[in-house]
Amino acid sequence: MVAKTLFGFEDILAQELRNLGAIDIENGVRSVSFWGDKGFMYKANLCLRTALKIVKPVQSFKVRNEKELYDKMYAIPWENLMSVHETLAVDAVVHSDAFNHSLYVALKTKDAIVDRFRNIRGKRPDVDLKHPDLRISVHIQKDTCTVSLDSSGASLHHRGYRTATNIAPINEVLAAGMLLLSGWNGQSDFLDPMCGSGTIPVEAAMIACNIPANINRKEFAFEKWSDFDADLFEKVTDSSLNKTREFYHKIYAYDKAPSAVRKAKDNIRNANLAEYITLEQEDFFATEKNTEGKLHMVFNPPYGERLSNTDMERFYSSIGDTLKQGYPGTDAWLITSNLEALKYVGLRPSRKIKLFNGRLESKLVKYEMYEGSKKGKWM
Incomplete structure (x- = not known):
């Protein structure tokens, strides 16, 4: 196959x-x-x-x-x-x-x-x-x-939980792949500070709990095949659900737009993950780290298509300033197709990975924010 x-x-x-x-x-x-x-x-x-x-x-x-x-x-x-x-x-x-x-x-x-x-x-x-x-x-x-x-039918990024979306929502497969590339395994607290309709925190919770990615999906193409074995599929599903695990940390999701928070709330509820994800209406640039120990951050900030050059410079500069001033002890990953914007963050990425968001060539970058005296390493 x-x-x-x-x-x-x-x-x-x-x-x-x-x-x-x-x-x-x-x-x-x-x-x-x-x-x-x-x-x-x-x-x-x-x-x-x-x-x-x-x-x-x-x-x-x-x-x-x-x-x-x-x-x-x-x-x-x-x-x-x-x-x-x-x-x-x-x-x-x-x-x-x-x-x-x-x-x-x-x-x-x-x-x-x-x-x-x-x-x-x-x-x-x-x-x-x-x-x-x-x-x-x-x-x-x-x-x-x-x-x-x-055997799939509709693309497997159609998980089944996302009924409400914002403009240009991130593909669920792209979100899950970013999380896995970032090393997310559920062993720390997690934050998506610009969560939009909630796709990244939902995928993060499913990874942390080892929940099957497409458990909420309504149908697969193979269910219409003449040799479909319903009993076997039920056994496979039950076996996969038996391998879920407990998650002992917290997942936080912020967005400053009330409409985005409402949509994210619906999608998180549809995925049956409300107990694992704390969703709040917050402007990331007015926040600081509120957890002890290591924080894992993955987010998808607005791209340049929706920002003027001046706004883009200010916006991405604010990302860097917020990380430096408010988020020590954080591994922060973000994806952008606006490669020019990364210059304004003012931080040196420790990793860069080439990806595509739709047809847009993008970079998934990692910024390591150190505790204490190591803060000087950000430039």
């Missing part, structure tokens, strides 16, 4: 797979391949935090033109994978000189499948782009075409 992910998350996704018990793990570009049985496919969809999709390859073959594509798609015994009474949808990703349009590849694939059914069964299955019984994934890289079954 193949787990698809975001750029920069391949290593942490591979580690997640190892922790779950996968074998034959191999990193790709924005993907990790692995071997597992049907039960593991269910567990991967339920538990992986940094996967966007879990696909199950059916066939791989060389293809140089549209006739070869049609003929080889037609030759696949689709009647063994679905019935004529079920619906299908085809998604395609193309990186090839021979094929320029992914929608065209998806259309030719659909034509081959329904023509085979019409010729063999005398009837063709219908297409349902939103809720198909079988979602087919086609990937063409140069002259190699890989056909897979999409």
